[in-house]
Amino acid sequence: MVDELPWWGGLLLPVVLAALAAATASGDAVLHDRASGGPGPRAAVTLPLREAGGLLVQQRRRTVGADVLLARGGALALLPAAVLASLVTPLGRWAVADLSIGIVWFNAMEAVAWAAVWLVGWGANSAYGLVGGYRFIAQGLAYELPHMFALITAALGAGSLRVADVVAAQDPVWFVVWMPVAFAVYLLSVLAMSFWGPFDQPVGADAAGGASAELSGVDRLVFVAARWLLLTSGAAFAVPLFLGGGAGPVLPAWLWSLLKTLAVLALLVWVKRRIPALRMERYQEIAWVVLIPVTLLQALVVAVVVLAR
Amino acid sequence: MWTQIVFWVCAAGAVVTGVAVFRVDSMARATFALLASFFFAAGTILLLNLAYLGMLVVLMMIMEMVVMVVFMIMYMMNPAGLMPMTMVHNRKGSLAIAGGVFAALATGILLIPWPTSDQPRPADPTRALGEALMGSKMLVMMVLGLCLFATMVATVVLATHRGRYDRYGDGLRAKRPDDPVRGGLDR
Numbered sequence: 352m353v354d355e356l357p358w359w360g361g362l363l364l365p366v367v368l369a370a371l372a373a374a375t376a377s378g379d380a381v382l383h384d385r386a387s388g389g390p391g392p393r394a395a396v397t398l399p400l401r402e403a404g405g406l407l408v409q410q411r412r413r414t415v416g417a418d419v420l421l422a423r424g425g426a427l428a429l430l431p432a433a434v435l436a437s438l439v440t441p442l443g444r445w446a447v448a449d450l451s452i453g454i455v456w457f458n459a460m461e462a463v464a465w466a467a468v469w470l471v472g473w474g475a476n477s478a479y480g481l482v483g484g485y486r487f488i489a490q491g492l493a494y495e496l497p498h499m500f501a502l503i504t505a506a507l508g509a510g511s512l513r514v515a516d517v518v519a520a521q522d523p524v525w526f527v528v529w530m531p532v533a534f535a536v537y538l539l540s541v542l543a544m545s546f547w548g549p550f551d552q553p554v555g556a557d558a559a560g561g562a563s564a565e566l567s568g569v570d571r572l573v574f575v576a577a578r579w580l581l582l583t584s585g586a587a588f589a590v591p592l593f594l595g596g597g598a599g600p601v602l603p604a605w606l607w608s609l610l611k612t613l614a615v616l617a618l619l620v621w622v623k624r625r626i627p628a629l630r631m632e633r634y635q636e637i638a639w640v641v642l643i644p645v646t647l648l649q650a651l652v653v654a655v656v657v658l659a660r
Numbered sequence: 661m662w663t664q665i666v667f668w669v670c671a672a673g674a675v676v677t678g679v680a681v682f683r684v685d686s687m688a689r690a691t692f693a694l695l696a697s698f699f700f701a702a703g704t705i706l707l708l709n710l711a712y713l714g715m716l717v718v719l720m721m722i723m724e725m726v727v728m729v730v731f732m733i734m735y736m737m738n739p740a741g742l743m744p745m746t747m748v749h750n751r752k753g754s755l756a757i758a759g760g761v762f763a764a765l766a767t768g769i770l771l772i773p774w775p776t777s778d779q780p781r782p783a784d785p786t787r788a789l790g791e792a793l794m795g796s797k798m799l800v801m802m803v804l805g806l807c808l809f810a811t812m813v814a815t816v817v818l819a820t821h822r823g824r825y826d827r828y829g830d831g832l833r834a835k836r837p838d839d840p841v842r843g844g845l846d847r
Contacts, residue, residue, distance in 0.1 A: 418686065418688065418689070421688055421692065450711065451711055451712075451784075452711045452712045452715055455712060455715045455716065455719065459716075459718045459719035459722070462719050462722045462723055463722060465722055465723055465726045466692070466695065466722050466725065466726050469726055469729065470688075470692070473688055474688075485730070488726055488727070488730060491723070491726070492727075495723070512712070632841050636845050640845055641845070
């Protein structure tokens with residue numbers, strides 16, 4: 352069902368991910384432009400790319416007494432982790448790697464954000480950066496457990512941690528149909544793990560940019576790009592996990608994978624524009640008092656169904 | 661050949677980053693040096709084809725070290741490398757103990773007649789290892805897990821300085837909890 356690509360698949364993966372991330376950033380910029388009366392959609396479409404170019408030539412700032420090793424290490428770790436998280440995500444019938452523990456691999460890669468955001472915030476030796484770093488740890492403690500239960504539920508339904516088996520188990524009924532709670536929690540976690548949209552408090556404007564307050568030039572470009580890639584990776588992984596992978600009529604499988612990924616990304620962008628900032632202390636209580644029991648119940652339902660059939 | 665090289669890189673890397681934990685001044689650097697050491701250790705586990713356990717070490721250790729760095733900075737004397745401090749105490753005694761333990765373990769490794777097997781590798785080494793370790797002791801492990809979890813919950817309940825009477829009043833009759841932190845449910 353899912354074939355491993357030869358070595359050049361690994362080179363193709365960052366390109367595809369970057370294109371999806373750039374499309375999402377452009378779409379978000381256009382919506383922002385329309386809402387706030389900017390210079391028009393034509394300028395907004397290219398805005399993310401022009402901003403990236405600007406950061407590329409911008410001179411790096413450095414704060415006094417910064418721990419450069421930790422700060423740069425954090426930003427540099429986030430970028431490959433965001434790309435490698437998609438190593439196991441199949442595009443239609445092809446995946447770069449079809450690991451037997453694909454879901455654990457994805458989880459481990461996105462957990463790198465825990466360390467990376469804190470390191471970036473800490474390393475700058477700036478109060479705002481520190482506030483942002485600690486905010487992300489609090490957010491991580493809130494979102495990670497319901498997120499893991501959502502991942503486990505999908506693995507439970509397929510009886511395997513291999514992504515190919517999860518896709519195969521969704522023929523003909525997609526997991527989103529009988530695991531809607533896990534799917535919703537997963538989408539919330541994608542927003543939270545990429546500290547984006549309603550969960551952008553770790554880099555929030557109220558703390559002058561939080562963890563990324565002191566980033567400039569290439570460092571900021573790497574960090575911001577990694578954040579978009581992380582969002583894209585998370586959205587793309589929802590497709591094999593809950594939306595049947597490349598399954599669909601008429602069109603080829605890889606196109607269905609792309610379309611579904613774009614649909615998930617569009618949904619996330621829509622959520623960002625509809626829902627105000629959700630502070631981590633509020634989400635902490637919601638996550639532990641509501642989401643964990645609800646995801647456990649969802650897992651119980653799935654377990655009973657798997658045992659009964 | 662390649663597994664040999666990767667093994668020695670992982671082994672040496674784990675030791676070097678482990679030493680770095682005690683050589684660096686900053687608690688943040690010490691914590692993340694320890695994380696690097698765990699990554700190298702996970703590499704050796706992956707070499708044994710125990711993919712699940714190896715990735716689990718990576719996953720859990722990232723989170724554990726990020727939680728640990730909060731406490732390291734909160735409680736240790738030298739949070740940001742601003743004041744010199746040493747991470748080692750009782751130098752001679754600990755050197756003797758560490759050397760003795762290392763020598764004993766190394767001789768043990770060299771002297772023990774390790775069992776060999778002519779059976780082929782199991783298809784899923786993780787499952788085989790799990791069954792070998794706790795196949796007959798699953799009940800004990802489950803009870804142990806419950807006990808550990810109950811202990812954690814009890815410790816937190818005992819340690820928190822605000823209980824339900826602080827939140828809902830002496831008669832537990834308050835409609836809304838009186839909490840110092842805003843947000844959350846029901847308020």
